[in-house]
Amino acid sequence: MSVASYPSLRQSEARERAELLTVRSYEVRLDLREAETAETFGSVTTVRFESAGGRTFVDVKAVAVHAVRLDGQPLDPAAVEHGRLALDVPAGEHELVVDAAMPYRNDGEGMHRHRDPADGRTYLYVMSFMDAAPSVWACFDQPDLKAPYTMHVTAPDGWTVVGNAPATAPSSDDGAWSLGPTQPLSTYFVTLVAGPYHVLRDEHDGIGLGLSSRQALAPHLDKDADELFTLTRQCFDEFHRLFGIRYPFGEYHQAFVPEFNAGAMENPGCVTFRDQLVFDTRVTRGVRISRASTVAHEMAHQWFGNIVTPVWWDDLWLNESFAEYMGNRLTADVTQYDDAWEQVAWARRQWGLTADARPSTHPVAGNGAADAQAALQNFDGISYAKGSSVLKQLCTRLGDDVFFAGVVDHLTTHRFGNATMHDLFASWERAGAGDLADVVDQWLRTAGADVVRLDRAAGVLHRTAPADHPAERTHRFDLAVLRGGEVATSTVTLADAATPLDGAAPPDDAAVVLDPWEQSWGVYVPDAVTLGALRDELPRVTDPLLRAAAWNNVKSGYRQLAVDPDLVVDLAVAALPAHDTDGHTRPWLLGEVVPAASPGAAERLLGAALELTASAEPAGELQLSAFRTAVLLCRDPDRLRGWLAQAPDGVEVDLDVRWRLLVQLATLGAVDVPELDAELAREVSSVAHLGHVTALASLPTEQAKERAWRLFTGADDAANHDVDAAGQGFWRDGQAELVRPYVERYVADLPATADVRAGWLLALAARAFFPRTMADDDALARLRELRDGDALVPAVRRAVADQVSDLEHRLAVRRAFPKPPSRPLPGPGAS
Template sequence: MVSLQKAEAVQRASLLEINSMHIAVDLTGDDRTFTSTSTISFGSRRTGTSTFCDFAGEELLSVELNGTPVPHHAWQDNRIRLARLANSNVLTVTGRMAYSSDGEGLHRHVDPADGRTYLYAMSFLDAAPRWFACFDQPDLKTTVAMTVRAPHGWTVLGNGRFTQTEPGMWELFPTPPLATYFITLVAGPYASVLDEVPKTATSDPVVLGLHAKQSLATELQNEAADLFAVTRAGFGAYHDLFGVPYAFGDYHQVFVPDFNAGAMENPGCVTLRDSYLFRGAATEFERGSRACTVAHELAHQWFGDLVTMRWWDDLWLNESFAEYLAHRVCSNSTRYPLWVDFGINRKDWGMVADQSPSTHPVAGNGAVDAAAALADFDGISYAKGAALLKQLVAHLGDEVFLAGLRDYIGRYQYRNAELAELLRCWTRAGADNLSEWSQAWLTTTGADTLRAVGGRIVRTGDERREHRMAVAALDTSGSELDRLQVRVRGDGVDPGLSAAVVVPDAADQTWASIRFDGELSALASISAVADPLTRVVLWNSLRDSVRNAELDPAVVRHRVVADLPDDPSDQIVRSLLGFAADELVGHFTPMADRPERLQELAAGAEQVMQTATPGTDRQLVGWQQLIRTGSDVERLTAWLSGENLPRQQQLDDELRWAIVTRLAELGHPEQIEVLARQDSSASARNHAAHARAATPDAEAKARALRIVTEPNDLSAYEVYATASGLFASGSPQLLVELAEQWFDRIAGTARFRTGWALGTVIRLSFPVRATSPQVLAHAERQLGAPDLVPLVRRALIDGTDKLRRAVAVTTRFPV
């Protein structure tokens, strides 16, 4: 599929005005294809000229422009050439379309639990033409009507309220103007729970719906109260923040299978991955993470859906704002305080991306086509951008920040806008010198380094950036002695604090790499520091120092084991134990030393579990991490049988699969097929695929490598699970040999995978755990190949950077 060029989009937008679109879909055919007819009314500002519409169907059945058939040969490279446009035009395109299995276009899932079929459409980023013909770019918004023929007994949902006009026939009346990338359709025998947002003085009542496949109906019921509470709180908060009521009628949230992203903000019909309906015990912070996703997608109903970017260069106008606003709204309006989660998880993700060779500006990153934009859909567009908004609030003040947002939403609703227009809104609200701030922060790459040196905060980096932040003084016990708000300009600032440890950015307000000149060794325990955001800053500094080969991983490993059992935040404990298992004793430890180092980590997880109050989240976190890191086969087997479980903890399917996966990693895969026969869910298939790939023998690895690098009929999730297990275990020799085969084959996957699935499989299976100079050399050679497609090249660049860092660390700190 030819990717739309920005220049083409600008030209087409200058020519066309889309008046309306009607989509007719028939879902009653075979299990491989369906028919779709688009009728588009549009004007042309220049008569007699030509353009093209986007159509990525399996077979083009007919095309008519203004009642005249268009020759079949006009369809090439998923584009239909349209000649001799009139001032007013009607285009009708009918095609036979293929259901997808990769989570894009119209995805079809047959639930292995009961054989029922479920459909959902994912049109982002350029997947809309895979299920209907359209002018596919974000700045050609139009009203959308739809008719759907579906099997009797199915539920049909979309961007507005569908009415069943007769059994199996559904009609959607015209919506407000929509961009093609968030048009959706959901159809199948979904289980549903309904509620509403009550009418207020400024907004009408909103019908709320939650939906999932029938095999998750119990989980849907169990989670409905919390999901509705977060959603209602979000509606109230966003109505107040934006001053504009919700614009898209009913609001459905559908938990769909095999979903590539966390969720998608389709107006009125958000789709979310169904793993948010927990099959096992869930902690408070896991529900908090889900609440953040719910609030994130709800923010998009204004920021992204009501006001939409013109081109993918301004992707951050969607994602950074939704990321920031979701954490803010959840922290202020729900029971979930999420700024710790933002700092310890999301900012860490963004910092890794910003230090990689593929880093790019938050705004205006030069996406020449849609495919390049998808490659930049990353921790910079989300987490770094949100962190910069947090810093902007410190710079502008909350009143000016919100006034500018209200002006922007009110002024550009139902239209498209870009960064310059948002900056003008903030300027009208009272902001000064915002263009300078924007140039310094939004159009540059990388992070400044703020280093505490003898009480002074020394800055290296871009001197145009001014950091507004808190600085805290700690004594050796971790007690906070003083705190000041400072501005860091030029080469730094002396806040006048004298203490054993001086912490820059103690409230986690800015975007910078934080460093300490040996001062942290004076701190008896990070966990004794009262402010959780200060602890986040300290831990992130240690993680970042390891990744840059500045600090021995052993130092941080000992800190994790010693400090975390006493940390008050379950979120910090979970995140740091995960980092230690995945990275410290993973690719930042020489391959031969990993089993021994993993036992040290297991001892720390054991302490977390044993010292926690029975039945609490803390105890569950410790147990989960002990399952991940333990090597006592007899104990793991006993737990799988329900014996000697931690007090007041219960064994559920997710814990069973965690145990079976760990046993497989230790060379005991016998229980995989036993549990797979007992658990017929789609989740079980994915767990089994991961466990099989993680089994450390040559035959299992060869099978997994074929799944990753060759076409197959497995679901996208089973391929992803296999990819994530491929290098999870194995002897050093086996991993190195496997990595060389992987590099020889992986670029060829672009022949049969596209979009999200292509990049995700490479990212999940990249052999960073085969940490050796030999493998790094192979990776560098692969990057030199001249014909890599953008998504493959981007995934290889990022993976190779992680491998390069791992080799640097294990070379400098070999034991």
């Protein structure tokens, strides 16, 4: 049975099992000696548990089960059905042994196997998140059945093994690496990283530190090691200061692993990161800030998530919102990246607000996660960005002393156990926070975001809660008034639907930016005077957070159909948002705004991007960001080829820049497959490999589209990152007639992908290959039928529903601001 065929654990089943069982320990033996050639590996699990007596089940997602013994007595291995082994045990202590063959996977879950295209070496890592753990070892797979782990791993000669506890190298006795026993862990925290990894070690405050990456990235990890170790030391010191609780998981290893789905995973003692965070091409400061905040985020989890873990996935925000807030805060407070909140404004704010505006919005807390797969879809901008914003507001309201006293009480009371939101708020109230019911009810239990508008003539701010999510939230934030290059601020409190500004009313010709320091959570819509004034004021803004907030006001207004696309283009020409050096604004600006604007918008923006590329400091952040924008806007193959040979002064044509140019040439049909293959052969790396996949899918030919489609359907096996890269290249502006038949094929083929995929990749493929450039009424009608029908599993339906909502918005913009001549609307391009 494929891993795609197993049922996802329901919350009701988890409750019943938790009432019945106490898990004492796991001992897991893994045989990875044939990892380079075999399709399976040996897994022998010994789990010791106590039962209150009755029927239950253990999760086993094996290719084959060789033997099962319960309390020394054999059970029929054929009793394992649909990934579960039913057990009926009397009250008391028990020992279960399961000997199985488990699958190597290439979807970023379970035991993921990667063969590096750069040198052919094989690398493994375990991602046991959500439903994936039972495809590595037999277990009671739910967050609230924690237990210590001991692991024994037999690996090929020359390999290194790291995991949740310090590893002891093989002795002559058994040839196995030994790890543990660990502190009590939830199943989804258990990891293993094995292969010929390049490993660096250090120490800080009695804690052993480690870094590892593929050998192909070794020189780049060496180059970044000082920064990474320094970030780690700084964060340990600050977390120890804030919490007064020592890090309890032994060594702290940070493993950069290939083809990772998430940014990182907080496994105690061995955090895994996607290895694109080891930089082998030039990156901007924004990307480095993102890496630093990710390091701090995962370290925050070592306390909030790993010491105390949510009982079930409906409280996942207790992990992610807290780690998001603390990660950003520590990055800004104690590392070299004191401008981290600017990066948050560019990278996270609209991600959360967009998720909160879709029909699929959900509360931050108590998000209705009926099963594990449903919960996976709620790892979104609401659980991260919105939840973080609410915690930031709460910390401001309580003050650090009460806020952290409550956190420490929570971590101490439930140490190495599980807890709920109510437990956390009880801790804050014991620490002196007072009644926090308003925070829970209005901010955490109620979905949606208030819309705030300035009525300049009346001198009033209007607050409107979503009609389907009514709330009585109180907002407190600043106003920034921009006039003649000067900035004045004042503070307002919105407790009612209409709040007079009194003495804070702005001048008639000034631009007003609502909540410039992002002190609250809302959709802030700029008025017409502000939009006109920003064309002059935005180029004068020097405060980076104010600049980002002004653009967030514009983006929110655009989402509310209150800002004409032509006006957005005017603003971008006047002040290209290249300060968003990580590129989060580019897909919105180029993929949504430009196609909805008047003819000539792309050319105007290209001119602005080239002007900034020429005028910005050579080799500086703004220059690189502006040039990337120019590449995406350029439709002249000769110019693109000229840049391949010689980019503008200061821009290095490294692998990243080279493949951005090649992908754009492929989109225009100005390069063929042999040339792309030859480019890949020049320097094989992960950057080049994924660029090659995207470029091939971008070619405007039937053969290219059919080849990419086979990756989507699973007809051709491909790793998770390859599927995503092909999807990013498939739907391209100017190729509407070529790809139009694939709208119907998407509707027909998407349901069956659930038969060949599971977990993260299932929804990722649905999003990557969604027909985002086909925003016309006929395509939308078919996609709505797919969304509303019963052919899709819940995780895929959610992904489709979100994409349909975004497509509906693009059409709504076109209707609200019609621009002749009519033309197909492309979707977001690569960033």
